[in-house]
Every structure is written in C-alpha cells, then in structure tokens.
Amino acid sequence: MKHETLAPPVTPETPHESAEKHVTGRADYTDDLVLPQGALHAYLGLSTVAHGRILSMDLDAVRAAPGVIDVLTAADIPGKNDVSPIGRNDDPILADGKVMFHGQPVFAVIAETREQARRAARLAKIDYEPLPHVLDPVAALEAGGDLAVPGMTLRRGDPQAALPKAPRRIDGRFTIGGQDHFYLETQIALAIPGEDDEVVIFTSTQHPTEVQHMVAHALHVPANAVVVNVRRMGGGFGGKETQMNLFCCVAAIAAKKWHRAVKLRPDRDDDMIATGKRHDFVVDYSVGFDDTGRIHAVQGDWYARCGFSADLSMAVTDRALFHADNAYFYPDVEVRSHPLRTNTVSNTAFRGFGGPQGVIVAERIIEEIAYATGQDTLAVRKANLYRNGQLTPYHQPVEDMILPRIFAELEESCDYARRRQAVLDWNARMQAAGGPIRKGIALTPVKFGISFTATHFNQAGALVHIYTDGSIQLNHGGCEMGQGLHTKIAQIVAEAFNVGLDRIKVTKTTTEKVPNTSATAASSGTDLNGMAALDAANQIKARLVDFLCTAKDATPEEIRFVPDHIVVRDETIPFSKVIEMAYLSRVQLWAAGFYATPKIHWNRAEGRGRPFYYYAYGAACSEVSVDTLTGEYVIERTDVLHDVGRSINPALDKGQVEGAFVQGTGWLTSEELWWDKEGRLRTHAPSTYKIPLASDRPKVFNVKLAEWSENKERTIKRSKAVGEPPFMLGISVFEAIGHAVASVADYRECPRLDAPATPERVLMAVERLRGGPLGLRDG
CATH class of the missing domain: 3.30.365.10 (Aldehyde oxidase/xanthine dehydrogenase, molybdopterin binding domain)
Incomplete structure (x- = not known):
C-alpha cells in the first residue's frame, strides 16, 4: 500500500472539538438535558442582611404557594452542613442561626416548576437581629484584623536594613478591585436519585471530585455512592471550582428526600449576589x-x-x-x-x-x-x-x-x-x-x-479504551469549559497512535471513570491530563508492539505506527485490523494512565x-x-x-x-x-x-x-x-x-x-x- 493514500496526520491547527456545536446551538449544557419524568426544581432563599442572628423564620407562605412541594432548611441536611474546600467548617450549605453576608442562602424551595419555586422563595418572613458588619479589608483590619485564614510571609535578605540605606525610597498604597466571573452559563446542578444511597449529579463544575466529596458529606454517604458528570461548562474562570458545591448539595439532598430528580439554576442576579468573586x-x-x-x-x-x-x-x-x-x-x-x-x-x-x-x-x-x-x-x-x-x-x-x-x-x-x-x-x-x-x-x-501551590493537586489520571472496530474512547479528569482541553488531549492520543481525530471520542468528565481528580485550574489542565492520557496510550502501544513482535516474528524496531496503519517490516496493516487481531489474541486494549508533576515541593x-x-x-x-x-x-x-x-x-x-x-x-x-x-x-x-x-x-x-x-x-x-x-x-x-x-x-x-x-x-x-x-x- 502506498503511504500517500493513508489518512493525513493530526494538524496543530485542529478546530475546537465542539466549535460547530457551540455556534449552531447543538452543544448540550446541563440546562439542555432532558429531565426525567417527575423532576422537581429548587430555588434558593437569600438573606436580606449583611450580618445577623436569625430570630424567627416563617416559611408557611412559601410552603402554601402554588406548586411548592416543601422547603429545605439547615435542619433537613442529613450529614454535614458545610462546603468548605479546606475543611474549616465555616461555609454552610444553608445558614443555621446566623447569616454572614447579604445574599447568603438560608433555605431552598422545592416546587414543580422553576418559576413556582423562584416566586415562592420571595414569600419568606425572616426576622433578624442585626449585628455589626465590615465590608472592606481596611474596615476589617481596623476592626481587629479577624483573619479568615493564616497569612504568609516571604522573605529573602534584609529589607529592613536595605530600605533605609537605599538612595531613594517611595511608600504608597494601591487599591485593587475584585471581579465577577460572569460566565455565560450560571451555576447549575441536576441531581437524579438512584437506589440505596446512590445519586448522580450533572453539573457545571471545574472540580467534579470535590463536588463528589461535598455531596457525600452532606448526605452522609460514602463517596462511591455519588457520581458527578460534567460534559462541558459555559465558562468557569475559577468561579466553578468551589462555588458549585453548594448548588449540587442542595439538589442532591432534595432529590434523595423526595426520590425525584431535582434541578437548581439561579437567575443571573442571584448567581452574582450569592457566589464569590476575585479577591x-x-x-x-x-x-x-x-x-x-x-x-x-x-x-x-x-x-x-x-x-x-x-x-x-x-x-x-x-x-x-x-x-x-x-x-x-x-x-x-x-x-x-x-x-x-x-x-x-x-x-x-x-x-x-x-x-x-x-x-x-x-x-x-x-x-x-x-x-x-x-x-x-x-x-x-x-x-x-x-x-x-x-x-x-x-x-x-x-x-x-x-x-x-x-x-x-x-x-x-x-x-x-x-x-x-x-x-x-x-x-x-x-x-x-x-x-x-x-x-x-x-x-x-x-x-x-x-x-x-498545593503540591498534592499536581496529579491526574486518564482512561483510554480501544474497541474492536478500532475506535478509541478517551476519558480524563479535566473539564472542558470552552478552552479546548478535550481537543488538545484528543490530539495527543491521536498523535500517539498516529490515527485521525475521527477515531477518537472524548467522553464526559465523570468521577466513575477517573477518580480523585484535581480541579481544572491553575492553567494545568493540559499539562496534567495530557501526560496522563499519553501514559495510557503508550501502555496500549507497548502491548500492541509486543503482540505484533510475537504474531509476526518481528523486532520492535521493525514496527512503525504510520497514519491509520501499522507497518510490520514491509507489511502495512490497517490500524483497525491490528486491533481486531489483538483482541482475538486476548490483548488488553485499555489502559489507565497517571501523571504526577516532578521536582516541585513547598514549605x-x-x-x-x-x-x-x-x-x-x-x-x-x-x-x-x-x-x-x-x-x-x-x-x-x-x-x-x-x-x-x-x-x-x-x-x-x-x-x-x-x-x-x-x-x-x-x-x-x-x-x-x-x-x-x-x-x-x-x-x-x-x-x-x-x-x-x-x-x-x-x-x-x-x-x-x-x-x-x-x-x-x-x-x-x-x-x-x-x-x-x-x-x-x-x-x-x-x-x-x-x-x-x-x-x-x-x-x-x-x-x-x-x-x-x-x-x-x-x-x-x-x-x-x-x-x-x-x-x-x-x-
């Protein structure tokens, strides 16, 4: 077979794998998923004071509103009422006794439709005892410098001695504003209850494993009972690294309590009010x-x-x-x-x-x-x-x-x-x-x-399957939020096997395929997941080479992967044919890859x-x-x-x-x-x-x-x-x-x-x- 008839290699300028779907509207986001029969909708009731004790909470009018099934409060959480990503127990799912900022979630309405839940949430009557509040870092410092977490000092040399000796000196103050993430797709979670303690979450998060852990803690079930799925996000920018946890927990708690699927999606205004920003x-x-x-x-x-x-x-x-x-x-x-x-x-x-x-x-x-x-x-x-x-x-x-x-x-x-x-x-x-x-x-x-900078997050896993028709399924721990991560990882695997991208399907990110993943953050999505996917591909390649060496009495040096084919000495065999032969000879055609960043350490x-x-x-x-x-x-x-x-x-x-x-x-x-x-x-x-x-x-x-x-x-x-x-x-x-x-x-x-x-x-x-x-x- 002449090589010029073979499929061309993957080109670096490969378009985004979902680009056409994005511009035509065919890309499925969480809000586009077809809901199971009987699905319910949740909506959050937010606090109306910046700091205060909850003296009373009258939710009778909320419960009596059209279409409302019931209301969730902190007392209805079966497990841990906390979504703190670092385990400080200071970030409740729903406020319990005290509110700490204007817009903090206090309760959640569960109703037949989203509009019914949203309207009912406004009917709550909550009486607060206002407490003093501080809103900016200067006021917080003047109020005693209540540290949210310990600060850090970096020091080299002796600046206290060097500053007075410098020929010139300037002292200044610089105020640097924050920023809202303004992702196009707001926070969203769809929870579908399963049998026993199981629940499946479809959501828009940069950190499926953390959502898995938070939902498990909130439901008081093991992590293996919770599956978190992410096909794509409509933007994240860090705003969906930890902030999605609360929304997923509310949806999951409601889904398990009423044994019906529950979806929670806030309006843009409430999303901006209730979710964190750039510092x-x-x-x-x-x-x-x-x-x-x-x-x-x-x-x-x-x-x-x-x-x-x-x-x-x-x-x-x-x-x-x-x-x-x-x-x-x-x-x-x-x-x-x-x-x-x-x-x-x-x-x-x-x-x-x-x-x-x-x-x-x-x-x-x-x-x-x-x-x-x-x-x-x-x-x-x-x-x-x-x-x-x-x-x-x-x-x-x-x-x-x-x-x-x-x-x-x-x-x-x-x-x-x-x-x-x-x-x-x-x-x-x-x-x-x-x-x-x-x-x-x-x-x-x-x-x-x-x-x-948290060293343990610098690891990733991937899973590569080759099916008997030569098609390849790729799964890894990174999340696609429009940045083209799936495209790059698919390119890496396609180049490893020297096959066309049309052979490769990147499936949704899910905790049931690659466990214990790190957030898609710190610009490390391709660095980590690309290396893990390459590791998995190389394992399968090594098995194919070993198989062909035995089947064709060849040496590894006599085997080459060329576009959509494998050459053994002078024989050019279609890639799919080699895969079929390997399967019939009971060769393992899947592999789990792993990567951990070397050299880094921090005290x-x-x-x-x-x-x-x-x-x-x-x-x-x-x-x-x-x-x-x-x-x-x-x-x-x-x-x-x-x-x-x-x-x-x-x-x-x-x-x-x-x-x-x-x-x-x-x-x-x-x-x-x-x-x-x-x-x-x-x-x-x-x-x-x-x-x-x-x-x-x-x-x-x-x-x-x-x-x-x-x-x-x-x-x-x-x-x-x-x-x-x-x-x-x-x-x-x-x-x-x-x-x-x-x-x-x-x-x-x-x-x-x-x-x-x-x-x-x-x-x-x-x-x-x-x-x-x-x-x-x-x-």
Whole structure:
C-alpha cells in the first residue's frame, strides 16, 4: 500500500472539538438535558442582611404557594452542613442561626416548576437581629484584623536594613478591585436519585471530585455512592471550582428526600449576589532604589477582602505573594499577606488565582521608580529583569528567563520607540493647545509560575479504551469549559497512535471513570491530563508492539505506527485490523494512565521551596487615547508576544491569549464591584456591571506566539500553560492609561490610579495632578 493514500496526520491547527456545536446551538449544557419524568426544581432563599442572628423564620407562605412541594432548611441536611474546600467548617450549605453576608442562602424551595419555586422563595418572613458588619479589608483590619485564614510571609535578605540605606525610597498604597466571573452559563446542578444511597449529579463544575466529596458529606454517604458528570461548562474562570458545591448539595439532598430528580439554576442576579468573586486587595508597599532606577529593596503588605469564609483565600493570597515580584529581581525583599474576614460573599478562585494582584503591584513599583527618575518605564523594567540563577522571594531560582528576547522582538515588531516618541509629541502639542485628548503607551511583561501551590493537586489520571472496530474512547479528569482541553488531549492520543481525530471520542468528565481528580485550574489542565492520557496510550502501544513482535516474528524496531496503519517490516496493516487481531489474541486494549508533576515541593511555614515546575512568559504593548474632560478612553492598539512553549494547538492558544487579555483589561478598566453601606451588592447584573464589549477591544489587535520557545522541562510535547498567564497582559492597558494621565503634569508624578481605572477614577486622577477641585476632593 502506498503511504500517500493513508489518512493525513493530526494538524496543530485542529478546530475546537465542539466549535460547530457551540455556534449552531447543538452543544448540550446541563440546562439542555432532558429531565426525567417527575423532576422537581429548587430555588434558593437569600438573606436580606449583611450580618445577623436569625430570630424567627416563617416559611408557611412559601410552603402554601402554588406548586411548592416543601422547603429545605439547615435542619433537613442529613450529614454535614458545610462546603468548605479546606475543611474549616465555616461555609454552610444553608445558614443555621446566623447569616454572614447579604445574599447568603438560608433555605431552598422545592416546587414543580422553576418559576413556582423562584416566586415562592420571595414569600419568606425572616426576622433578624442585626449585628455589626465590615465590608472592606481596611474596615476589617481596623476592626481587629479577624483573619479568615493564616497569612504568609516571604522573605529573602534584609529589607529592613536595605530600605533605609537605599538612595531613594517611595511608600504608597494601591487599591485593587475584585471581579465577577460572569460566565455565560450560571451555576447549575441536576441531581437524579438512584437506589440505596446512590445519586448522580450533572453539573457545571471545574472540580467534579470535590463536588463528589461535598455531596457525600452532606448526605452522609460514602463517596462511591455519588457520581458527578460534567460534559462541558459555559465558562468557569475559577468561579466553578468551589462555588458549585453548594448548588449540587442542595439538589442532591432534595432529590434523595423526595426520590425525584431535582434541578437548581439561579437567575443571573442571584448567581452574582450569592457566589464569590476575585479577591480585591489594599496593598501598602515600600521600595528603595537608586538614581538609575535599579531596585534595592521591597516591602509590602497585601490586605485581602476574603468574604465571610475561608474558601480558597489562603492559597489565593499566597499566590499573590508568589507573583509580587513579577519579572523583577528584588535584592532584599519581604512581602506579607493578610487574609481578612468581611461580611461579603466568600471570594474564591479566579483566573490567575491571586497572581494578577501580585503582578500589578510589581508594575506599580516600576511605574513609581520611572516617574521619580524621569525614565521610560520600559527602561526601568529592563534594568530590573531577573537574570538566570537569581532567587525569587520564595527562594526558587529563575532558570529559563526569556523576557529579554521577548522584549526585543516585541519592541521591534510593534515599533515601540517611534510610537512612544509620537505619543510624547502628541501630548506636548495637546498641552500647549489645551487639547483634551491625551495618549499613553506601555509595554509590560509577565512571568507566571505554573503548578498548583498545593503540591498534592499536581496529579491526574486518564482512561483510554480501544474497541474492536478500532475506535478509541478517551476519558480524563479535566473539564472542558470552552478552552479546548478535550481537543488538545484528543490530539495527543491521536498523535500517539498516529490515527485521525475521527477515531477518537472524548467522553464526559465523570468521577466513575477517573477518580480523585484535581480541579481544572491553575492553567494545568493540559499539562496534567495530557501526560496522563499519553501514559495510557503508550501502555496500549507497548502491548500492541509486543503482540505484533510475537504474531509476526518481528523486532520492535521493525514496527512503525504510520497514519491509520501499522507497518510490520514491509507489511502495512490497517490500524483497525491490528486491533481486531489483538483482541482475538486476548490483548488488553485499555489502559489507565497517571501523571504526577516532578521536582516541585513547598514549605509554607519557611516560605521556601519550588512551588512551580516552570514559568510562562509574555509581554504586551498597548496604546490608548484618554479624554481628560470625561475620563473616557479607547485602546488604539495592542501587540502581544506570548510564550506557550511548543504549542500543541496554536489556534486554541491564540484564542486563550486574546480572551485572557480582554478579560484582564476588563478587570482593570470597567468591571467594578460595589456594595452599599448595608452590604448589598449593587453591581449584580449586566445593567450595572460592565464587562468588556466587542467594541472595547483594541482597534488594532496583533497577537503572536513565541514560536521559537520550547519548555526546558519535560512537559507534554514541551508546551507551556496558556490559560492564566496572558490575563496579566491587560496591565499594559492600565499602565498606558496612567501614562496618558501623567502627561497633564509633564510626567513628573506617578498618577497612582487605583483599579479599576473607570472613567470616574481617571478624571479624578487628572484633576488631582492638575490641582483641581475634583482632585482635591478625591485626595
């Protein structure tokens, strides 16, 4: 058989496996599943005070409402009333005796239809004894600093001695806002009761195993009685790592109590009110430096609004410190985290997991130094970049620093030097003529550590079946949320066997196939699950080679996998024929694969170790125009050069870079969370919470991958993670806005914009630098 007639190999630009289904509406999400006969619907009743004791709860009108079957309260939970992911028993499924934030679930209505349940939930009469509440990290600190979880300190050298000796010193405070995940598909769970203690959950979660554990604890049954299924999510971004647990527990408890399937899906408003966000921080920083702009020492304190419970706040605030240096070497450094309890919804994982709130402080420090020394911020960045062998604040050496090359290539491709001078010239003309439009430009980097900082999460499993017709079924522990994880894993397996993707079906993620999985988070989905799937494929390949060696009296060197066939010496046998032959000879045609990330270790108490397997790098240059009369701005152009190692699928990776950049820009410009004095979230819908629109993206948006990069560590195909690192490239827009604002005072002063840089904040910063009344009031 001539090889040119064989099926072509898998190409790197393979489209997303569900792309066509997404755009045609044929992709099934949890809400699209056909409900079993007799299915019920649940809806949550939320608290109306930020902090208080429940004195009485009259639910008679709720129970009497049309279609209502009954109401669940904390007393109806057969097992543990807690969904804390770290076992602190501080995160009840339903409030019991006390509420800790406005919008906390207090009861659940079970009715024949969702609309009946939703309307009935509003009929509850609950009497509260109000208690004092705190809503922001500064207020929490002033109230006594009630720690949600222990903070952490990273220290290297002697910053207390180095700071006073530095030629120059700046102290500042930076307020960094939070962010709502705003996934298109809200939280949802469908529970179907089985016989004995069994229950099956269909849900939209990034962590099926954790849902399994939480439901088992709530029902007081073993984990083997609970099956959790996830086909796909309509977005997650970290908001479905722990926040889905409560919804699944309520649905499961109701399903087992009434022996009928139960579905729970909140409205967008209630979803935003009752679920956690990105942590917002207030950061106090001190930096010592010299006249050349080189950093001598850094100290900082990160005060975090964690919400009413611990959730993942310890790990999130840890990672903020891990990235407090971003790409820069601090000779002497001490940074401290302060996770603070507030009477707001419990904040949780969000793309970057605290890293962005560390990186942006490093960039603020660079900005401060540049304006103080009269330099281009890029020059200060270059002067302070890590060199290989230098230690991070957590004592991990940087060994793969490629930012100098990324900087050089991006500077040239985006014509940075010429455009920066054009921006300066434009602003000088506007200053002389009194024109309102100012321009700004900034080129910022990211260095982002890849791995779960909880070392035990850095493991994954996969299951590969080959059926007798040669078709392959692939299952792994990662969850598909639109990022193309299933596509990449299928590519890896297809390449291993050298078969077409049409042979491979990736099935839903389920706890009954691959147990004890980690969350699809920390940008590690492909790293972990890809290696596990490859391990399973290689086991089967080895068995096929052994079989063919015996059956054909050949050596392993004489056997080659070619497109959709296997060559044994000069004989080319169709892949499906080999599989049939192997089955008839009783060869095992399935395998369970496993992978654990090597080299990593971490001692939190000492603040030392190697929490990250490797670093991903990138840089972005953004240019903006700012109207100094209104504070409004436009992103004129953005150029990105990002490092994904040896890309498994460049099309998917570019999509991730583009989406992350836009989402990061939204965090820093338009997405503002606002609670009133009573603790009510007022930005709880698209009408009051502004995510970026298509019209908000850069007018010119050039995104390139560093095609020459290759991971020095032995990752899957030498690729690098791509989910989180490019999120921080949106900082280039924030810094460019600051550059434009600084022009009104001839760049003599750092504008010190807080995030998000809404038009209101931009306008106040302009007025402050000009010494106007708005600026004085803002100060």
